[in-house]
Amino acid sequence: MKIVVAPDSFKGYMTSIEASEAIRKGLLEVDQKLDIVTVPMADGGEGTVEALTAILDGEIKTEEVMDPIGRKVQAAFGWVETTKTAVIETAGASGLPLLKDRELDPYRASTYGTGQLVSRALDLGAENVILGLGGSATVDAGTGFFEALGIRYLDEKGKEIQAAGGILGKIKSIHTSGLDSRLADVTFTIASDVTNPLLGREGAVSVFGPQKGVTEDEMPFFESGMEHYAETVATHTGNDHRLAEGSGAAGGFGFSLLSYLNPKFESGFTLISDFSRLESHIKHADFVITGEGKVDAQSLYGKVPVGIARIANTYKVPTIAFAGKIEGDLQAAAGQGLSSVLPIVDEPMILLDAMDKGQELLQKAAVRFMTIVQVCNGKKEESSNE
Structure with a gap:
């Protein structure tokens, strides 16, 4: 049998x-x-690193990074030397499993730690990155991730501001000249089963904000900030991905990935099913x-x-x-x-x-x-x- x-x-x-x-x-x-x-x-969330690394016969590595609210934490990622592939999950460094309910803080929670993991993978010579988006504790639209990789955000006075969910509405300009040049040679595959757009009733804030700590009264503030950020990015890049499927994944993280990295989005479940x-x-x-x-x-x-x-x-x-x-x-x-x-x-x-x-x-x-x-x-x- x-x-x-x-x-x-x-x-x-x-x-x-x-x-x-x-x-x-x-x-x-x-x-x-x-x-x-x-x-x-x-499916792209918690457990993706362990499952996919085992299937690909890779090894688990750990790196000290920042958790969603800026504390040091050991986060695991997968490394497959033969194909120079890194397997990273947002949940590992920027996820809900790292926070107690009373610690949820959508104003300052950031995906910075996930960006640190990608930076470490680049140090190892990564040519492929599989990034799972499930289980994030953030609504920062991935600004923290890209801050860790070199992007800078300035307010209306030209002062640099630290990326977080609560500052999206304050971003006046975006400086991408410092973005890690090694990213241009990396193929990004995004493992996510979320197809929601960035904004609106089916968007990142309305649908997923509550599980990340956004209250009903705070919805307009975060939605407005997300809309402002999307407009700023679209102006800066010349491309507008706010209506794209998956742009609302992981608190808007999908939108920034589409805007800066030209990744391939795949169902997390399908990706792992195919590999296995x-x-x-x-x-x-x-x-x-x-x-x-x-x-x-x-x-x-x-x-x-x-x-x-x-x-x-x-x-x-x-x-x-x-x-x-x-x-x-x-x-x-x-x-x-x-x-x-x-x-x-x-x-x-x-x-x-x-x-x-x-x-x-x-x-x-x-x-x-x-x-x-x-x-x-x-x-x-x-x-x-x-």
């Missing part, structure tokens, strides 16, 4: 690699003869097992488990998802090819305990699932022999 194990990270407490290994161990505990293929997954040859593994499988920290109605709109289920459904391969938490009505999941969503907890427990025991719980859940499969297969064999 062939089983493809392809979970997303269980955000905050288990990487996709750790989740894959826990499931694999649980399955083999029941049947040592199983043919198991593990494919750690991600996920579909070729799935089409010959008997089962696919995926999972993530929480599966809810939102999971039906492009999250990893449903993306995997849709591929498997094409080949009539059942897909099972494990989840730390199941929320809402998931009846529509079956129509997407997700055969069943199973919780990993096996008794009442508080969230912190569940997170602490995540790998153990996931392994046990895999044991329970595989035991049921074996029992059902046994009954089928008995029935066929009668």
